[in-house]
Amino acid sequence: MAKKVIRINEATIRFAGDSGDGMQLTGTRFTEATAIVGNDLKTIPNYPSEIRAPLGTLAGVSAFQLMFGSQKVFTPGDLPDTLVAMNPAALKVHLRDLKKGGTILANSNAFTDKNLKMAGWEANPLEDGSLEGYTVFSIEMSKLVGKALENSDLTSKGIERTKNMFALGVLFWMYNRPIEPTEEWLRKKFGKNPSVAEANITAMKTGFNYGETTEIFTTSYAVEKADLPKGKYRNITGNVAVAYGLVAAAKKAGKELFLGSYPITPASEILHTLSTLRNHGVKTFQAEDEIAGIASAIGASYAGDLAVTTTSGPGMALKTEAIGLAIITELPLVIVNVQRGGPSTGMPTKMEQSDLLQAVVGRNSDARIPVLAAKDPADCFECAFEAARIAMKYMTPVILLSDGYLGQGSGPWQIPDPKTLPEIVVNHPSSADAGEDGFMPYARDENETRPWAIPGTPGLEHRIGGLEKENITGMVSQDAANHQLMTDIRARKVDNIKQDIPPSEIHGEPKGKLLVLGWGSTHGAIHVAVDRALAKGQSVSQMHLRWVSPFPSDLEEICNGFDEILIPEVNSGQLALLLKGELARKIHQLNIVRGEPFRASEIEDKINEILG
Amino acid sequence: MAKKVIRINEATIRFAGDSGDGMQLTGTRFTEATAIVGNDLKTIPNYPSEIRAPLGTLAGVSAFQLMFGSQKVFTPGDLPDTLVAMNPAALKVHLRDLKKGGTILANSNAFTDKNLKMAGWEANPLEDGSLEGYTVFSIEMSKLVGKALENSDLTSKGIERTKNMFALGVLFWMYNRPIEPTEEWLRKKFGKNPSVAEANITAMKTGFNYGETTEIFTTSYAVEKADLPKGKYRNITGNVAVAYGLVAAAKKAGKELFLGSYPITPASEILHTLSTLRNHGVKTFQAEDEIAGIASAIGASYAGDLAVTTTSGPGMALKTEAIGLAIITELPLVIVNVQRGGPSTGMPTKMEQSDLLQAVVGRNSDARIPVLAAKDPADCFECAFEAARIAMKYMTPVILLSDGYLGQGSGPWQIPDPKTLPEIVVNHPSSADAGEDGFMPYARDENETRPWAIPGTPGLEHRIGGLEKENITGMVSQDAANHQLMTDIRARKVDNIKQDIPPSEIHGEPKGKLLVLGWGSTHGAIHVAVDRALAKGQSVSQMHLRWVSPFPSDLEEICNGFDEILIPEVNSGQLALLLKGELARKIHQLNIVRGEPFRASEIEDKINEILG
Amino acid sequence: MSETNIEIQDLNLTRKDFVPGNEVRWCPGCGDYSVLANMQKTLPVMGVKKENYAFISGIGCSSRFPYYMNTYGFHSIHGRAPAIASGVKLANPELAVWIITGDGDGFSIGGNHMIHALRRNIDMNIMLFNNRIYGLTKGQYSPTSLLGAKTKSSPFGSIDRPFNPSAVALGANATFISRALDVDAKGLQESIKRAQRHKGASFIEVYQNCIIFNDGEFSDVENKATRPDNALFVVHGEPMIFGKEQDKGIIMENHHPKVVQLGDKYSEKDLLVHDETNQIITNLLLEMTFDTSNPTPFGVLRAVEAPTYDEMMIEQIKAVTKIKGEGTLEDLFYSGDVWEVK
Amino acid sequence: MSETNIEIQDLNLTRKDFVPGNEVRWCPGCGDYSVLANMQKTLPVMGVKKENYAFISGIGCSSRFPYYMNTYGFHSIHGRAPAIASGVKLANPELAVWIITGDGDGFSIGGNHMIHALRRNIDMNIMLFNNRIYGLTKGQYSPTSLLGAKTKSSPFGSIDRPFNPSAVALGANATFISRALDVDAKGLQESIKRAQRHKGASFIEVYQNCIIFNDGEFSDVENKATRPDNALFVVHGEPMIFGKEQDKGIIMENHHPKVVQLGDKYSEKDLLVHDETNQIITNLLLEMTFDTSNPTPFGVLRAVEAPTYDEMMIEQIKAVTKIKGEGTLEDLFYSGDVWEVK
Ligand SMILES: Cc1ncc(C[n+]2csc(CCOP(=O)(O)OP(=O)(O)O)c2C)c(N)n1
Ligand SMILES: Cc1ncc(C[n+]2csc(CCOP(=O)(O)OP(=O)(O)O)c2C)c(N)n1
Ligand code: SF4
Ligand code: SF4
Numbered sequence A, B: 001m002a003k004k005v006i007r008i009n010e011a012t013i014r015f016a017g018d019s020g021d022g023m024q025l026t027g028t029r030f031t032e033a034t035a036i037v038g039n040d041l042k043t044i045p046n047y048p049s050e051i052r053a054p055l056g057t058l059a060g061v062s063a064f065q066l067m068f069g070s071q072k073v074f075t076p077g078d079l080p081d082t083l084v085a086m087n088p089a090a091l092k093v094h095l096r097d098l099k100k101g102g103t104i105l106a107n108s109n110a111f112t113d114k115n116l117k118m119a120g121w122e123a124n125p126l127e128d129g130s131l132e133g134y135t136v137f138s139i140e141m142s143k144l145v146g147k148a149l150e151n152s153d154l155t156s157k158g159i160e161r162t163k164n165m166f167a168l169g170v171l172f173w174m175y176n177r178p179i180e181p182t183e184e185w186l187r188k189k190f191g192k193n194p195s196v197a198e199a200n201i202t203a204m205k206t207g208f209n210y211g212e213t214t215e216i217f218t219t220s221y222a223v224e225k226a227d228l229p230k231g232k233y234r235n236i237t238g239n240v241a242v243a244y245g246l247v248a249a250a251k252k253a254g255k256e257l258f259l260g261s262y263p264i265t266p267a268s269e270i271l272h273t274l275s276t277l278r279n280h281g282v283k284t285f286q287a288e289d290e291i292a293g294i295a296s297a298i299g300a301s302y303a304g305d306l307a308v309t310t311t312s313g314p315g316m317a318l319k320t321e322a323i324g325l326a327i328i329t330e331l332p333l334v335i336v337n338v339q340r341g342g343p344s345t346g347m348p349t350k351m352e353q354s355d356l357l358q359a360v361v362g363r364n365s366d367a368r369i370p371v372l373a374a375k376d377p378a379d380c381f382e383c384a385f386e387a388a389r390i391a392m393k394y395m396t397p398v399i400l401l402s403d404g405y406l407g408q409g410s411g412p413w414q415i416p417d418p419k420t421l422p423e424i425v426v427n428h429p430s431s432a433d434a435g436e437d438g439f440m441p442y443a444r445d446e447n448e449t450r451p452w453a454i455p456g457t458p459g460l461e462h463r464i465g466g467l468e469k470e471n472i473t474g475m476v477s478q479d480a481a482n483h484q485l486m487t488d489i490r491a492r493k494v495d496n497i498k499q500d501i502p503p504s505e506i507h508g509e510p511k512g513k514l515l516v517l518g519w520g521s522t523h524g525a526i527h528v529a530v531d532r533a534l535a536k537g538q539s540v541s542q543m544h545l546r547w548v549s550p551f552p553s554d555l556e557e558i559c560n561g562f563d564e565i566l567i568p569e570v571n572s573g574q575l576a577l578l579l580k581g582e583l584a585r586k587i588h589q590l591n592i593v594r595g596e597p598f599r600a601s602e603i604e605d606k607i608n609e610i611l612g
Numbered sequence C, D: 001m002s003e004t005n006i007e008i009q010d011l012n013l014t015r016k017d018f019v020p021g022n023e024v025r026w027c028p029g030c031g032d033y034s035v036l037a038n039m040q041k042t043l044p045v046m047g048v049k050k051e052n053y054a055f056i057s058g059i060g061c062s063s064r065f066p067y068y069m070n071t072y073g074f075h076s077i078h079g080r081a082p083a084i085a086s087g088v089k090l091a092n093p094e095l096a097v098w099i100i101t102g103d104g105d106g107f108s109i110g111g112n113h114m115i116h117a118l119r120r121n122i123d124m125n126i127m128l129f130n131n132r133i134y135g136l137t138k139g140q141y142s143p144t145s146l147l148g149a150k151t152k153s154s155p156f157g158s159i160d161r162p163f164n165p166s167a168v169a170l171g172a173n174a175t176f177i178s179r180a181l182d183v184d185a186k187g188l189q190e191s192i193k194r195a196q197r198h199k200g201a202s203f204i205e206v207y208q209n210c211i212i213f214n215d216g217e218f219s220d221v222e223n224k225a226t227r228p229d230n231a232l233f234v235v236h237g238e239p240m241i242f243g244k245e246q247d248k249g250i251i252m253e254n255h256h257p258k259v260v261q262l263g264d265k266y267s268e269k270d271l272l273v274h275d276e277t278n279q280i281i282t283n284l285l286l287e288m289t290f291d292t293s294n295p296t297p298f299g300v301l302r303a304v305e306a307p308t309y310d311e312m313m314i315e316q317i318k319a320v321t322k323i324k325g326e327g328t329l330e331d332l333f334y335s336g337d338v339w340e341v342k
């Protein structure tokens, strides 16, 4: 029987199962295969708690979602078209998100009485009609892999564990993805354990063939490759992209990279990634806490490395005092905050954009600092590179805001040519630069930047510190006029960065009725919503800030070109507060604080509300 | 010869000398005598560094200023009328502030070649005419006390040390203050050392008689007592007032007071004061750092004490993370920040108002907290009391902002009648309050406040913590809708406090051209400036915020009544940022960051500039 | 100092009273389960009312412990439990305060609060779950991970020399130090009882297996077969004997511990006798911890008496009140120079 | 381990090279002056170039030290100097890094960084000015103040049991611990030299008199007349003898230190011989610190060799690079699954 192939533009798939079911891995493999096909895509993992909860419980459900398409894809999708549910708990937790009429692939073997009860189902939803309105494929996955692997030397537990590969195989068939890359990958991963590799491959193929052969499936879907710019691509998470951006900046500046960090969800992968790069001369220092993380980085910066510290909300809070030290000593430093839900420990594995005000103004005294935010996983690379460049150019700490959604989510990254990445020119004074009266550690260049003199350089011996310093000489000073001067210089240094910010890009017309202004990871959802509005003929444009401190110099003018401004944020209105202050005008806000990103439709609705 | 007595309305005096010269003590004694006479007054100490610098150096100069008058006195005065200079360094440092035509009292014996050189005088200013335009009294104080105490059993060094009392005696004469209270005080202070007491008294009397007798003084000044409200008064510094306010609140709430703190300038005196109050049941816990300071206070609050933590900027920064914990656990806690100059260690002994944004929005996540600020030393008492009351009423941490100027400066405090201080009613649930399903730690009353169940109460066993909690039950919850709900409730709880804020008082007309809006310790300088403007017939009014988060509900309406708004702040515009956001209108700003308070004249000038 | 067999049953509490309704959420097979069970078993017989227990923890897998105890509990922020608990105890000295922490929580970010709580000798019990890994954040090395440990953040092996937590406790002048093993119910219960009865800050180090990220870290002593030869269980006043056949012992030679075979050359009376109150003995035991030529010591390594901070606070309040009288607001307000405006 | 007499003069540095132009601003009579002078005297002969010294401090009177050394210096924030210095050393392993701290800076707020720096054995030198008081903030008790100390924040006497800083260092597994006295130039210089030469983290505790807020705290050993009877200066390999007449010594009795009179009953060979490498000996010396029946030990209390963190970092970089080759951006970028859009 020849099966129907329907061409679609995009699809959103969610894999859900028990924490032990390997859903993150399954999702990642599907993602790689999809990337290789040439679709654009975005992914997002979703796991509820850091500890592995008991098997089969709602708390133990782990999920992975991706959206892929033949056009540019800006988000991992709002509601999935297809849900893979490896057990009753997974179905319970995720069913509410499934699109109306969506497809469910369930491992019916897992729908035992015990599991059903644990998940809070009164009866078996696969059987009692409660899934009416969905297309349900109830498949005995455990049994099928058991049969297919009858003769393998794996234990029955080992065999059972391959069922995720079965599901993956079905999905590969359903969405016409190649299985070879995963085959290869499995062989590599289980190099030492070929029978495990082969078992998994068999399971996957069994799933694929199951789709191809059995009659329950009548249709598969094709998604043409996207019209992405020419070049080499790989899939990348925001956290890995940050790590790469920093390494790239270090190399382009001829510096060694030093990371002082303390593990914290969802930022730890930056530390993990960088700790594998010893052969790139990367020094990772897992400090005793976040304070020591940033303090060691400040020390490394003083001693001449490109220094970085990475963290999330509670850790950022702990770094507050030391950030002040970096500001007053005017040392280059990149501070990465992969934001998560709060306050306090809050929702560690959930995303939020709510550390903006903390970044911009959240410390004692007038202590301005440049702050930029990445808009998608690949953009994390560019932002990290830019943060490092600005830090060294202006001798200042810089805060880079990412979030759990960007950090752990992924998307294709067009691999830049290392040679065409901009060089970062760093000038260190030499012994010859000590004048007659000695070296002046707070002398100023045209950007009011002070020199970066490296300990070990003869003749430039000098002292810095957290007490207010006299301009130029760097002597301790408690003089009133000098304090005003230094406060003003520190503020101006941040404003000077405006000269490095390119003109803002507007998606849509440069003037009109409504400007949707965002920052950070809302970019995708806003983009989709604005696209839909434009398609409906509404006068809506999108502007997305990379720099939130300082604001780009064209911001005010652009805003003046619109009757209304809407700021959607995954917080209670933090950019809005800053912007109302800056523009002294009313601004519409759309705020959610649910530990998850916007759905494009929510922004669309708000646009409609404003435009009436 | 009968000397002239001139009646004046107010006078500003500055005592300056070496750190070893006892200027703080001299100033304090003059203040007490002045208070007893019934003048209103304000004082401010000024010492440049925490370590005792070498004798006779500029860095070693210590000063104390007070203004007193027959009308209400709002600041310690801008420029002094009279400067006491105990050595050349003191003259060097403080001469530039002396009013034109002001009076100098100098200890000429200290103007030796060595001291002059150390202070950077080319020649002796007392002799070379460089003090022309001032009234200079060059007195051989050391010699005169030496003579007067020829027969005492003090060492010559001991005798020399009484010269500050001589100076004080002269000032007492000059400003017609009684010497008896100081006589009594000295006898008490040196109870174990009567010869020291008597020597100091002799020195003081010698000074007084010197003024009375010698011909160099022709005029003394009388300042009538001020028309203060009836009642008992004492002089009080802001730091002591905070301590007293907290003790009062604890007693009125029937609670023990727990302070978890770590010493830091200029907040340490609150710890010092409270640590003397063991017989008031006050428990002071000097923690290992600021984090442990607040953490121990959070623990004490959980266990049922009225808990407090006190600090200044860098310490406040360190408390950031734990403040988030207090917010999410909804525990009562008073956090006092006696602000100082920054960033970082900055200018530890200087004042600034620059921690406002940190207090209001400076932490990870959407974590609102009530913030209030004291306007003068005596107001610190009321604000501390109010902070504690609100904390317990709404089950929330509260930040009280003071600053180095308030904390260490002083003014008369009308002693309240303990009986008429409002009772603070605290309800703790009892065993009977556990419902059928057990105790609900996040149940809500009409203010959305949760119950304060004290460990040790049978039947109310429950767990709290930094992870997001389900409303009502308090179970750990990572649910999206619950997180939104809890975020909203936490924000509303802060807004609910508006109902406790009385209608704002306006100094001047309730509508007009210009509203000068301030907060914190700028109150006095703004008041004087507005008074002067009103005297000139300008349409200017003053509104001063006690609560900066939430803003009082009448704020917007009041602002709407004025054409222009001016916000003077000793920072780079922090209230202005919040207010522009709130009001979405343009605001005039006047900002200084010099580590010192405004001069009223600076605000006056700005008013003139705006009103044209 | 050793009445651990006297159990106080009169409060009629049972294990059940300490088990709350909610589900326990550690990984199946985690060593934490056993510790929890033994805590729930032991507390009912300590003569302390249920409502007087307060469990304070930081952040980490182990720090979720309070959620699983049906007592008062506070799951606070990372590393700060000892400081929070200090406030709890001082505000309400009636409470039996337990601090639950991990090697990361208690010795990485929280190391300072830990040593200060021990130094001050506030009457609290600190239980450290040492699994030599950061469990909750998915497997980075901790300050107790051994050199060379390959973890998520040390893919080429850790270069961080580890702490010996009990040695840090001794350096901080702790008055009670004990070490137990997650799989050893008897030892755990003994430690819990002794700690709860000790007046002052008690420190219990529990070797705990993290089955997910550091499985087998303590296999030499966890494994029933190899345990007798690798673990030394010390008892106050008794010679240091161990071995499957109870045929080995510890002597001090050149101021170092040394394992000897009992028999011809050495007899029981040559062996070191454990003395909980002797700092040198405790130090010697601690020196054996990382030294594979010696067994790992377990049991109460140190127990000495010293005044507690909380008692001294109460005494000082009493003493000052006795001299000055109970302070009233009038006293306070009028303590300076007062004048009257009429 | 004891070549402290070999001075390397060939860099032609003198004390003057280390004295900057600005004024020293401690209180007249403060013990800090002497330590500064001895540092300035000793560094020129250590064979380290002036530009390779970096002094990192926290906040406190003592922490102003870097301003008075004409070297690279960083007066940072309260308590964080060890962490900052760790970054300095790792970024630039050529540097001779000195950390200057006080009992408040290093053992109150900074206690955690202190013990972690010692544990990691990063090759740095830590000098603790122990004056048992917070000097800079005008006289509150510190974690080393004795019980009963009356200070601004303990007007009725401190109830905080003190740390013995050197004991904390031992608990943290420090490889070098030494104690010196501000007024003892010889001992200071010896400690400075030994620390500078020690590979790994060196800890020097200096007893320092704060003339303003805690004058006379160490008078028993500061006073030249009483010092010989109250101080024990230990030397590796030598018996522990002290006393004005060199007539007293230390033995170990029942695993406790004990003072004995040399003469009839005891002779020199009965005395304990100091062994820098023996943990029990170090522990015994530390036990004597607060015990007034024993003299206070000074000198190098412990010195053992262990791999340093900084060296291991360099070695790991080398080793991984050897296996994987020097990483290029191409390697890095193309390390995942790559596809091409043509
Ligand atoms: C301020 C802060 N930093 C970092 C974290 C992330 N974090 C949570 S638990 C943990 C380590 C836990 O290790 P351990 O204490 O050994 O507990 P275990 O999970 O092994 O029981 C870390 C780094 C956090 N929650 N807060
Ligand atoms: C974060 C922070 N907390 C508190 C302070 C205030 N402070 C400065 S130095 C100091 C204690 C200094 O004591 P110590 O380290 O013993 O130095 P000493 O002055 O005695 O040499 C304190 C509490 C500060 N500067 N920063
Ligand atoms: S991660 Fe390890 S320590 Fe944490 S619950 Fe699982 S097994 Fe236990
Ligand atoms: S206060 Fe004490 S420690 Fe500080 S400089 Fe003065 S004498 Fe030295």
Ligand SMILES: [Mg+2]
Pocket (backbone or CB within 6 Å): C060, C102, C103, C104, C129, C130, C131, C132, C133, C134, C135, C142
């Ligand atoms: Mg652990």
Ligand SMILES: [Mg+2]
Pocket (backbone or CB within 6 Å): D060, D102, D103, D104, D129, D130, D131, D132, D133, D134, D135, D142
């Ligand atoms: Mg000190």
